[in-house]
Amino acid sequence: MGDIAIGVGLGQFHDGLPEPEELFRYVERADELGIDSIWLPDHVISERPELDTTVLMSVIAARTRDIKMGPSVLTLPARNPVAVANTYANLDYLTGGRGRVIMAVGLGADPRLCDVLGISSAQRPERLREAIELMRRLWTEDSVDYDGEHYQLNGVTVTPKPAQGTLDIWIGGNSDAALKRVARYGDGWFPALMSPQEFNTKLDRLMAFCDEVGREVERDEAGVILPSYVARDPDRAREIKARVLERRGLVGSSSKFEECSAFGTPVDCVETIQKYVDAGCTKFVLMPAGPPSERIGQLELYSREVLPELSSSTS
Template identity: 30%
Template sequence: MLSGRIPTGPQNDGVWILTTTHPGSTANRSTSFAVGLRGDPTTFSDFIRLAEDVGFNGIWTQDTLNDKNFSLDPLHQLSYAAGISKHMRLGISVLFSGYRNPAVLARDLATIDQLSQGRLTVGMGVGNAYHRPRLAALGIPTDKPTVRLVEGIAVMRALWAEGEADFNGEIYSFSGIRMQPKPVQQPGPPIIIGARSEPALRRAVAIADGWTGAAMIPAEERDEELAILRDELAVSGRDPASFSISVNVYAAVEPTREEARDRVQQILSVGFKDNPVYTVEGMADRVAVFGPPEECAEGLQKLIAKGVDEIVLHPMYDHPNQLKQLAKAVELAKRA
């Protein structure tokens, strides 16, 4: 789990924990299941309670710069979830470097960690290049995104530590700054990196507590990403048990594979229409887990076998019913 700082809760609290032996490690690792927060804001409370009731280990929000679809601020969603949930981890994937001032963000995240009593996981990344012209037009700095990411993480960690913080970087420099509140988790909430390129993946091993894979990435490319991460863990001499691997997965459960595929493909075709990076045609077959519960469970088992510590499932439609159906698939996966 993330640097040994992610509590999974007692085994009788309704949380699914699968014990598996992952590649590159001689120790048993645990695979947990989380769910992406979905639905209309008026149904969020029901969604969160149901996700916890059927046994999901965590709930995640997404920071999106997409202006085509309705999207609430992810930090406010997590604050809301902190007040409703009891034991689920709360995560965000991923906050974009430069989009928020790291000092302000540090306080926002510490506040959520306080409200949830230490259940927060923070995802960070540089975002996609095609977002930057619009951000720049709004006065948001977009230069040196990698430097902003690396320094931003360092700034937050410095401010989360006890006492006064000092920092001297290329973009951010300060001394004698004290921030309140401090997060419940010390030395701070675990930070995982969303990244795809080889340099960024290797950087994640160097500076973060883990890595998170995007849902729209085909299985073959994800395998390449996992191979790079494992190689860098070996090269750096870092204990694989100190670095968490998390993947996001679009999922749909229906009586037949064909019906589930059609539903997923229809939604992805709308969501990724005219996207300059991702190809819509045939996207469901490349990136999603779908079909009857038994087939979905087989897809989840493949991810577990690849050494994934956390699987974040994203129901695509009919969210309450899909949550229940995905719970069945997870139950089958953990029995296999």
């Protein structure tokens, strides 16, 4: 089994936006602590405050040295793939071309983003496939011709190109249709709100789909997104979890959420994440809940009291 890698989210500001300097310090501290990666939700249409994914990735590129970064996940059918390929190639250049930029894409959690741009929701799967094909070619070829149903190019390229060739493209989603997309043209799988047993079952299903189409996706190129809040005070963790459940309308029916999140003391969170490790998962994104003012403290606890315990338990 590969090493355990823990990334963190930056977004979902239900309790209000952090001040810019507080946000900058969060990304800097994550880098200093050796957190594997930062992932940024793509919620252009949202009832809560959100910051643009690409703008935030530019901030991370300017403020950090080693941490990886990516969207979780980018609603690619709503974007022009030439512009996206150029933007992320630029980010690769600005981060030193050391593999710090990862693409994670999907149909998008909110179909309205496509609707407001005049794109039919029914077109999203094929637009996603064509866009991924196009981006890989734009990152590796000097003159791209493409005649698809939704995109047509004649002699187009982007420069600079990613230093190490095409960026890895992970595909989000929990459904069989999403797994088949990963099998056919993804480099990794990025589900959310999935129990350890579901993860194990669907990872096996993904491997079977890969066999069917004759492609290989490594078993450890899969990571799960877990809502999380860790605190030494269990009462504080319960308070934050209750607030999250209320926002999600899950009060009184929280068993599913309990299986798919990591709230509690550091020991509680280690136990939760260990269940995923036992199910074959080695990559995690802990999406922090709670006020922005507490999120740097979350990073400290993840780094010092959660990740080391997971590493020792799998050695």
